Amino acid sequence: xxxxxxxxxCVESVDLAVAxxxxxxxxxxxxxxxxxxxxxxxxxxxxxxxxxxxIPIHVLIRPxxxxxCYSNHELEIMRYDIQAAKELGMDxxxxxxxEESAHVDIERTQALVELAHPLPVTFHRAxxxxxxxxxxxxxxxxxxxxxxxxxxxxxxAIDGLSTLARLIHAAKDRILIMPCGGINSDNVVDIVRxxxxxxxxxxxxxxSPTSPGNGSDLSPGNHEVGSGGQAELFEQKVAKLVSLLGDxxxxxxxx
Numbered sequence: 001x002x003x004x005x006x007x008x009x010c011v012e013s014v015d016l017a018v019a020x021x022x023x024x025x026x027x028x029x030x031x032x033x034x035x036x037x038x039x040x041x042x043x044x045x046x047x048x049x050x051x052x053x054x055i056p057i058h059v060l061i062r063p064x065x066x067x068x069c070y071s072n073h074e075l076e077i078m079r080y081d082i083q084a085a086k087e088l089g090m091d092x093x094x095x096x097x098x099e100e101s102a103h104v105d106i107e108r109t110q111a112l113v114e115l116a117h118p119l120p121v122t123f124h125r126a127x128x129x130x131x132x133x134x135x136x137x138x139x140x141x142x143x144x145x146x147x148x149x150x151x152x153x154x155x156x157a158i159d160g161l162s163t164l165a166r167l168i169h170a171a172k173d174r175i176l177i178m179p180c181g182g183i184n185s186d187n188v189v190d191i192v193r194x195x196x197x198x199x200x201x202x203x204x205x206x207x208s209p210t211s212p213g214n215g216s217d218l219s220p221g222n223h224e225v226g227s228g229g230q231a232e233l234f235e236q237k238v239a240k241l242v243s244l245l246g247d248x249x250x251x252x253x254x255x
Contacts, residue, residue: 005192005245006199008058008178009238010034014045017053019231020204023238027056029094029122029201036065040081043088050089058092058122059085061112068098068126075108082116092119094149096126103131104139113144120146125180128153137167141175149201151181157200158187164195185240192248200245204237 009020010029017028030049031038039062041049049057063070063077070078075097082093093116097105104127113121123145130136133153140148152160152167157179168177179191180201188200 005197005249007238007241007245008199008201010038010201010203012038012041014048014052015231016234017049017057019235020238021053021055023204023235024242025055025238027058027091028053029058029060030090031060031062033065034203038062039065040078043084046085046088046090056091057089058094058120059090060124061085061093061095062124068096068129069100069105070097070108075112078112079115082112086116086119090119092122092146094122094124096124098126098130101131102129104136104143106139106142109140109143109145122147122149122178124149125151133163133167134170137170137175141171145175147176147178147199149178149180151179154181156182157191158182161191161194164191164197168195168197183241185237185244188241188244189248192245202241204234204241 006026008027008029009025010031011017011020012031012034017030020028028049030041030046032041032045033039038060040060046059061078061081063074078095085093095109095112097109099105109123123140123143127133127136127140127148127150137148150164150167151157152163154160157164164177164179171177176198178199178201179195179197183191183200183202184204191197192200
């Protein structure tokens with residue numbers, strides 16, 4: 001376990017991005033329409049988030065909800081959105097492409113990874129929809145992506161601990177595996193201790209882990225969390241996660 005465990009917080013608004021940063025989050029994943037699993041945020045949202053949030057921002061590149069098999073026109077949109085994200089100062093890209101066979105589309109994903117360079121690419125929970133997670137791990141490594149966002153094919157990370165631990169062990173130093181799906185202050189310690197994950201992804205209690213999509217999984221009806229006291233509550237939940245991860249890092253450091 002490294003000296004610092006990284007917490008990525010998924011948000012769909014500038015208000016929540018600011019609240020997450022104030023709570024101590026190490027990185028933001030920025031999306032829109034999280035009730036559908038998340039799609040690419042607008043250029044305006046990216047620009048405003050960059051203006052108000054100093055920590056790294058990784059942006060979801062997903063042209064529509066639904067499956068992860070994309071047409072040539074949809075891939076063209078993804079390429080333009082990656083270029084826009086780079087121009088707007090984003091720090092990383094989040095995407096995932098599958099073939100009709102439910103295998104990772106290595107060729108198309110690799111092309112987008114190369115386009116995103118020098119920004120790192122996270123292969124999102126399309127991974128969990130793939131036909132075989134062990135094979136998909138090797139396939140994603142071939143694409144040149146930097147990390148994989150996954151709940152090991154389960155709705156929640158806590159339900160896939162043994163598989164997550166196996167994937168993290170198999171990945172070794174070749175790629176980073178970032179658990180996601182229903183991660184909160186009640187289970188984050190068990191998840192990290194069992195899997196030895198270096199990074200975790202959470203929406204800080206605003207998620208519905210059974211929702212489809214990229215691991216963001218903000219359920220309908222939670223959009224008001226970005227205002228007033230709800231943003232303060234969100235910040236507190238992020239701070240609790242940061243504190244727990246900080247304690248874990250400290251425990252490992254002093255042993």
